[in-house]
Amino acid sequence: MPEIYRATSATKKSKITKRKKTSASKKVSSDPEKLKKTLQSSVQKNIPEPNHKALRALNYYPNKVKFVGADKKEKIILLLRRHPITTLPWLITASLMFAAPYFISFFVPTETLPLNYQLIALMFWYLISLAYTLEKFLSWFFNVNIITDERIFDVDFLNLVYREITDAGIDQIQDVTVRVGGVLRTMFDYGDVVIQTAAEIPQLEFFAVPKPDLVAQILRELRVEEEIEKIEGRVR
Amino acid sequence: MITDFPTIVTDSFLVLFEAFLIIGLLIYLVFALVVVRQTNQMTETLEVGFETPIKILAWTHLFVALATFAAAFVLL
Numbered sequence: 673m674p675e676i677y678r679a680t681s682a683t684k685k686s687k688i689t690k691r692k693k694t695s696a697s698k699k700v701s702s703d704p705e706k707l708k709k710t711l712q713s714s715v716q717k718n719i720p721e722p723n724h725k726a727l728r729a730l731n732y733y734p735n736k737v738k739f740v741g742a743d744k745k746e747k748i749i750l751l752l753r754r755h756p757i758t759t760l761p762w763l764i765t766a767s768l769m770f771a772a773p774y775f776i777s778f779f780v781p782t783e784t785l786p787l788n789y790q791l792i793a794l795m796f797w798y799l800i801s802l803a804y805t806l807e808k809f810l811s812w813f814f815n816v817n818i819i820t821d822e823r824i825f826d827v828d829f830l831n832l833v834y835r836e837i838t839d840a841g842i843d844q845i846q847d848v849t850v851r852v853g854g855v856l857r858t859m860f861d862y863g864d865v866v867i868q869t870a871a872e873i874p875q876l877e878f879f880a881v882p883k884p885d886l887v888a889q890i891l892r893e894l895r896v897e898e899e900i901e902k903i904e905g906r907v908r
Numbered sequence: 909m910i911t912d913f914p915t916i917v918t919d920s921f922l923v924l925f926e927a928f929l930i931i932g933l934l935i936y937l938v939f940a941l942v943v944v945r946q947t948n949q950m951t952e953t954l955e956v957g958f959e960t961p962i963k964i965l966a967w968t969h970l971f972v973a974l975a976t977f978a979a980a981f982v983l984l
Contacts, residue, residue, distance in 0.1 A: 727958070734956070738954075788983040789926070792983055792984060793929065795979065796929055796936075799973060806943065807943075814953075833946065835953065
């Protein structure tokens with residue numbers, strides 16, 4: 673008589689847990705070092721240490737980032753914002769705005785106004801300059817692109833009263849295009865990453881992000897990983 | 909003081925200028941409030957470990973706007 677082995681619910685559970693543990697350990701994106709090794713050696717040196725600096729434009733495995741709509745198990749791989757060099761035009765404009773009263777006094781006879789009017793007008797001008805700087809800084813700081821092991825997010829704060837958050841699954845990515853053109857972009861190694869998706873919004877664009885080749889490669893690795901997960905039937 | 913023009917012209921100009929400053933500062937105050945509100949919303953949407961300095965910046969901005977508005981009221 674053949675021996676029939678019937679797994680009890682306890683043994684079944686332990687088997688599933690074991691399988692899950694093995695699957696998790698297989699996941700390249702779960703470990704920053706593992707993911708780094710899968711990338712081309714030319715881009716490996718561009719990857720910063722896996723920690724977090726709030727004002728950095730490229731954060732690899734940032735540990736302090738939380739955002740609306742994130743899954744608890746979701747691991748953030750990249751946090752991107754526009755390259756710092758893109759802030760130069762508004763920084764120059766802001767500096768000129770702050771310096772303007774000094775130069776205006778040479779051309780406009782401001783001394784013809786009473787002193788209290790001059791003072792309040794000057795304070796008002798500095799407030800406007802401050803508002804411009806603050807608005808530009810907040811816009812740079814909060815317009816981020818996030819790549820997790822499951823999804824990509826594009827967080828846009830278009831102005832002070834309008835925000836837009838778009839996301840697409842890694843498995844929905846169809847095509848990734850890197851656009852680098854111009855002297856500044858080539859010199860400082862930043863560009864656009866255009867992602868075609870099968871999601872409702874067909875295209876996500878990461879504008880002027882640092883090291884676009886690295887971003888594209890990481891996305892490719894994640895897509896491969898997602899494909900393997902699909903085949904093995906362990907899609908979350 | 910503006911001395912080359914008749915008094916009525918200078919007075920009218922100063923009244924207009926004062927109104928412009930007061931209304932401008934009032935609008936600015938509303939803007940500063942919106943900045944505080946929006947900063948709170950932004951930091952709730954996205955936490956990157958830099959929330960406290962950003963909030964301090966927004967609140968300082970509001971207080972500076974409030975102080976300027978009060979100064980305009982007293983000085984003009």
